Amino acid sequence: MNAPNRFELFVIEDGEKAVEVSEDTKIPNAATFKILKQDHTLGNMVRAQVLAMPQVLFAGYKVPHPLHPYFLLKIQTDGTMTPQAVLEQACTKLIATISSLEAKFKREFSFKLTEGNVPEDPYGTAGAGAQGWGTGKDYLDF
Numbered sequence: 001m002n003a004p005n006r007f008e009l010f011v012i013e014d015g016e017k018a019v020e021v022s023e024d025t026k027i028p029n030a031a032t033f034k035i036l037k038q039d040h041t042l043g044n045m046v047r048a049q050v051l052a053m054p055q056v057l058f059a060g061y062k063v064p065h066p067l068h069p070y071f072l073l074k075i076q077t078d079g080t081m082t083p084q085a086v087l088e089q090a091c092t093k094l095i096a097t098i099s100s101l102e103a104k105f106k107r108e109f110s111f112k113l114t115e116g117n118v119p120e121d122p123y124g125t126a127g128a129g130a131q132g133w134g135t136g137k138d139y140l141d142f
Contacts, residue, residue, distance in 0.1 A: 002067060009069040010037050021084060030058070030076035031083035039063060043071040049090040049097075055081045 012018055016036065024030035035042070043061040050059040050073075058076040075083040 004067065004069075012037055024074075024076075027076055029079045029083065030074065033073040033075070033083075033087060034070055035073060036070045038071060039069065040071070043073065045094060046073060046087070046090060049094045050075055050086060053086055053090060056086060 018036055020034040020036075022032050022034070024032060035046075040063060043063065047059050047061045050056055055077050056075060057078055058074065061071050061073045063071045073087070075086055077083055077086055081089075
């Protein structure tokens, strides 16, 4: 099979750089970043965070081939910040956003655990006049 071993898709080897930067010579204030051992998941999140910044004129990413575990991110700024500084700031904001989401998830999950024996009714059929789903099973129970 042509696919590489799974660990090769996410383990950075000794001496291998996680990010490679190449300045664009034809477009002012632009750079292309090669981010190794990542895929569309991180590429799309970083691109969206970079585009949310007012200094950015263009940001896009592509995965050249599905069997090669890297993506290319191109950023062009208006000149007030370098593309490297924009990427660093965007990654910092993205980490903060994900940390906040994790904390909110853990808080809500802990509320769920402390509620105890609350019967679940995913279809909202409990109460007067409930029909059809009265068996207590849903459509996934075989």
